[in-house]
Amino acid sequence: MDFNVKKLASDAGVFFGRAVQFTEEKLGQAEKTELDTHLENLITRADNTKNWTEKIFRQTEVLLQPNPSARIEEFFYEKLDKKVPSRVTNGELLGQYMLEASRDFGPETPYGSTLSTVGEYQRRLGGAEREFLLTSSMNFLTPLRNFLEGDWKTITKEKRLLENRRLDLDICKARVKKSKQAEAKAATAPDFQETRPRNYVLSASASALLSEEVDKAEHELRVAQTEFDRQAEVTRLLLEGISSTHLNHLRCLHEFAEAQAKYYAQCHQFMLELQKELNGSVFTARWTKEKPAINVMLRTSATAAPSSSAASASAAPPRPDSVAIEDMILPATGTRKARVLYDYDAHDSSELSLLADEVITVYTVPGMDPDWLVGEKGNQKGKVPVTYLELLS
Numbered sequence: 001m002d003f004n005v006k007k008l009a010s011d012a013g014v015f016f017g018r019a020v021q022f023t024e025e026k027l028g029q030a031e032k033t034e035l036d037t038h039l040e041n042l043i044t045r046a047d048n049t050k051n052w053t054e055k056i057f058r059q060t061e062v063l064l065q066p067n068p069s070a071r072i073e074e075f076f077y078e079k080l081d082k083k084v085p086s087r088v089t090n091g092e093l094l095g096q097y098m099l100e101a102s103r104d105f106g107p108e109t110p111y112g113s114t115l116s117t118v119g120e121y122q123r124r125l126g127g128a129e130r131e132f133l134l135t136s137s138m139n140f141l142t143p144l145r146n147f148l149e150g151d152w153k154t155i156t157k158e159k160r161l162l163e164n165r166r167l168d169l170d171i172c173k174a175r176v177k178k179s180k181q182a183e184a185k186a187a188t189a190p191d192f193q194e195t196r197p198r199n200y201v202l203s204a205s206a207s208a209l210l211s212e213e214v215d216k217a218e219h220e221l222r223v224a225q226t227e228f229d230r231q232a233e234v235t236r237l238l239l240e241g242i243s244s245t246h247l248n249h250l251r252c253l254h255e256f257a258e259a260q261a262k263y264y265a266q267c268h269q270f271m272l273e274l275q276k277e278l279n280g281s282v283f284t285a286r287w288t289k290e291k292p293a294i295n296v297m298l299r300t301s302a303t304a305a306p307s308s309s310a311a312s313a314s315a316a317p318p319r320p321d322s323v324a325i326e327d328m329i330l331p332a333t334g335t336r337k338a339r340v341l342y343d344y345d346a347h348d349s350s351e352l353s354l355l356a357d358e359v360i361t362v363y364t365v366p367g368m369d370p371d372w373l374v375g376e377k378g379n380q381k382g383k384v385p386v387t388y389l390e391l392l393s
Contacts, residue, residue: 039236046155054149063138065133089127091129094119095121097125116280121270129263136260143252145250151245154156161231165224172217173222179217187259336362336392337360337392338391339357341389344385352383354375358377359392
């Protein structure tokens with residue numbers, strides 16, 4: 001193993017010198033070379049680009065894959081450079097369950113037939129979602145990831161190198177300053193007490209050494225300045241490339257928005273087709289026809305439940321004046337008497353306020369919501385909710 005002790009010691013010395021310079025700058029004990037305004041603005045712009053790109057990237061990942069475990073799994077597959085296994089979307093899985101349930105219940109039954117229809121469209125919705133996720137990942141997430149893991153790492157490396165070059169430059173400036181101060185002090189305060197020739201020779205030798213030290217420090221300063229200027233130019237060119245990154249991300253953002261618009265348009269179209277198919281079904285037509293009667297049946301059962309409990313406690317017989325369930329579908333032109341079960345406050349002028357236990361006249365009109373009836377008491381008229389009424393014979 002080739003272990004260069006001199007190089008290791010030299011690198012350690014450089015690192016220690018930079019650490020001392022950085023600490024003294026933070027404490028205000030050393031001068032710091034400031035970057036030009038244009039370069040500072042480029043660095044700030046690049047940092048903002050990185051921060052916001054990272055946030056947008058992470059949140060887009062959450063949007064496309066809400067499951068954190070799945071995101072972690074995909075992350076490891078990408079780091080291992082392996083293909084991410086294909087996953088069934090929630091819509092496809094729901095459609096599969098509905099189709100299996102349809103086969104179990106019988107596709108000839110109303111429920112089984114509807115399950116089959118809805119399940120097939122759920123599978124289509126899941127397929128559209130899969131296409132949207134794939135397109136968004138390729139056209140939007142991948143460019144953002146490439147910037148964060150590629151271009152930004154290069155920029156960070158060059159910025160760090162620029163900072164090291166700046167610290168080296170400031171160290172050289174401080175060394176030149178100290179050398180000149182020492183030379184000036186030796187030149188302005190000669191030792192006249194020592195008159196022996198040997199001391200004059202030593203004094204001249206020391207002055208020459210100080211002058212040589214100043215020349216060496218100035219040479220190192222020029223080299224450090226050149227390296228700093230070269231690195232600043234390299235960093236500036238990379239940072240100006242952020243404008244191209246913005247243009248690339250702008251194009252990707254348009255493609256992401258187009259993919260979203262296409263996905264939601266497909267979903268809307270699928271739901272319109274599903275609604276049309278369900279409305280044209282024989283079972284749906286029968287359900288629509290029988291729905292008012294079923295609603296009244298369910299509400300009558302719900303309002304009768306407390307009465308049944310009370311009747312069980314007091315062993316009272318059921319009301320003789322209540323009508324059968326099948327007779328509660330009101331004719332469009334007929335009227336009935338109804339007893340109010342609970343107080344009701346009208347929400348607008350089209351409704352009628354009610355008081356518990358009062359008897360009113362009710363009827364329905366064609367096209368009216370089956371949850372409501374038209375009620376009359378005296379000269380007042382308005383809509384009343386069916387659930388607040390008990391129809392009388």
